Amino acid sequence: MEAKGIYARLEQRFPGKVSGLKDAVADPLLMVDAQAIVEVGRFLRDEPELRFEILSDLTALDFPKEEKLQVVYHLYSYTFRHQVVLKVDLSREAACVSTMEGVWKVANWFEREVFDLFGVVFDGHSDLRRILLPEDWEGYPLRKDYVEQEEYDGISTERAPLVEKLLR
Amino acid sequence: MDETLRSEGEGLHTEDMTISMGPQHPSTHGVLRFVIKTDGEVMREAIPDVGYLHRSIEKIGEKVTWHGYVPYTDRADYLAAMFANQGFCMAAERLGGVEVTRRGEFCRVIACELNRIASHLIAVGTFAQDIGAVTPFIHALRERETVNDLMEEICGARLTYNYIRIGGVGYDITPQTCDRITQFLDHFEPIVDEFNRLLSYNKIFIERLAHVAPITKEDAFQYNIVGPNLRACGVKWDIRRDIPYSVYPELEFDIPVGTGEKGTLGDCYDRYIVRILEMQESCKIVRQCLKMLPKGPAIAKVARKFKPPAGEIYVRVEAPRGDMGFYVVSDGSEYPYRVRIRTGSFTAMSLIDKLSRGLMVADLIALIASLDVDAPEIDR
Numbered sequence: 301m302e303a304k305g306i307y308a309r310l311e312q313r314f315p316g317k318v319s320g321l322k323d324a325v326a327d328p329l330l331m332v333d334a335q336a337i338v339e340v341g342r343f344l345r346d347e348p349e350l351r352f353e354i355l356s357d358l359t360a361l362d363f364p365k366e367e368k369l370q371v372v373y374h375l376y377s378y379t380f381r382h383q384v385v386l387k388v389d390l391s392r393e394a395a396c397v398s399t400m401e402g403v404w405k406v407a408n409w410f411e412r413e414v415f416d417l418f419g420v421v422f423d424g425h426s427d428l429r430r431i432l433l434p435e436d437w438e439g440y441p442l443r444k445d446y447v448e449q450e451e452y453d454g455i456s457t458e459r460a461p462l463v464e465k466l467l468r
Numbered sequence: 469m470d471e472t473l474r475s476e477g478e479g480l481h482t483e484d485m486t487i488s489m490g491p492q493h494p495s496t497h498g499v500l501r502f503v504i505k506t507d508g509e510v511m512r513e514a515i516p517d518v519g520y521l522h523r524s525i526e527k528i529g530e531k532v533t534w535h536g537y538v539p540y541t542d543r544a545d546y547l548a549a550m551f552a553n554q555g556f557c558m559a560a561e562r563l564g565g566v567e568v569t570r571r572g573e574f575c576r577v578i579a580c581e582l583n584r585i586a587s588h589l590i591a592v593g594t595f596a597q598d599i600g601a602v603t604p605f606i607h608a609l610r611e612r613e614t615v616n617d618l619m620e621e622i623c624g625a626r627l628t629y630n631y632i633r634i635g636g637v638g639y640d641i642t643p644q645t646c647d648r649i650t651q652f653l654d655h656f657e658p659i660v661d662e663f664n665r666l667l668s669y670n671k672i673f674i675e676r677l678a679h680v681a682p683i684t685k686e687d688a689f690q691y692n693i694v695g696p697n698l699r700a701c702g703v704k705w706d707i708r709r710d711i712p713y714s715v716y717p718e719l720e721f722d723i724p725v726g727t728g729e730k731g732t733l734g735d736c737y738d739r740y741i742v743r744i745l746e747m748q749e750s751c752k753i754v755r756q757c758l759k760m761l762p763k764g765p766a767i768a769k770v771a772r773k774f775k776p777p778a779g780e781i782y783v784r785v786e787a788p789r790g791d792m793g794f795y796v797v798s799d800g801s802e803y804p805y806r807v808r809i810r811t812g813s814f815t816a817m818s819l820i821d822k823l824s825r826g827l828m829v830a831d832l833i834a835l836i837a838s839l840d841v842d843a844p845e846i847d848r
Contacts, residue, residue, distance in 0.1 A: 406692040409818035432519040
């Protein structure tokens, strides 16, 4: 189904929760209200005319200037070969959104990764721990204003630039 | 049960054991760690612990220029570096509206398919080694060595190629190299049959893999299992055919799927045999490309200060470990705003926890090997 059709179906089912269709770009993009994201996901998966069986990707974007974090969901349908991108706006200070785990189980690990690198908290997640970084790491590296901690476990994270070393 | 045995067994104290497997375990393919809870030889669960190979490739993407990022993508999956090159360059090209030259596209496909053969050889070779057959591994590595030589001839590197650039490929493929590739294919195709006689239809090997840890179609969708692992579940889905890119629509090739011929649909054996069949298909593709290779420049003219207009794109390529997705966001500057790499091993790894329940410890090795998970690709 074309992006306009998907948008119309969502608009009809969730009035006021879905907005900002951009279908001029390569991947049709929709803004979804943070409260409604799980419902929208479940609807997109189960609706016989849409059938988004898989969650291809779940990640986040950081926009410090606009003071927001965006969680991005890429959905794909094997049956109908269409895709849609959903985005949710969150505040940077208290980034929190419901977990998608109940709809697509793969969200479990994707959300852990986003929690690890962006510090977004997923409400209702069964096992929200850091996944790539150590448990006691400070900060969220993929945020734009991230400053690396000076040392970890007594090991300095600084390293002299290689070129300067060679010139010396 | 015998009465005497039963009375002897009574009152014996048993308890669950927690074992750490890895990160230096030889059959965990790089640095993976599992925390295994077992009751004797039967596992209660195996919890994967990843992140030992995290090199923050995504963060580096925000710090270097578009052209400068290409060598970094190599490191995302060093067994199949060409595909990460391809994915990132495709994303950059679509954002920036760059047209790839036709010869460049064919060179890309040749390089990618050779790389797929090399990667699958490692996959099936280490698979055999992990479950105790060392000889096939040596045979597989010997063949891969030739592919590495060919790669060296094509682009000067044996592992991390940096061959595919934005707009085309770094170096043209010479006629001499084409001849050598043909020679290799002539030699390699019979080797696959030999490999089948040695390993694929070996009774011990089959018994070891059939019926072990089958993945259902529903699980495959829920956990977004991709690539050969998905096709082993009987789902005929290949990005090269279904979301076509590059010149794949002009080429003829089959998509092997698992049939459950020796056991259950989607078991370890299906995942193994799909890879063997895919190598044969890759040979076909390379042969066609060599025949069709057009004349012309190998790379389009692209501005050195490459600045694609603001926008975002999600691009998929069919890597040996499945759908590799590049989600690239541009803000119109010299540097990408965000690069996200979504890999097949990461999602495959998330399924292991569920599949491992009730398996034997030895079968966990077969399961990991059959999924062909690759630590650098999981951790990035």
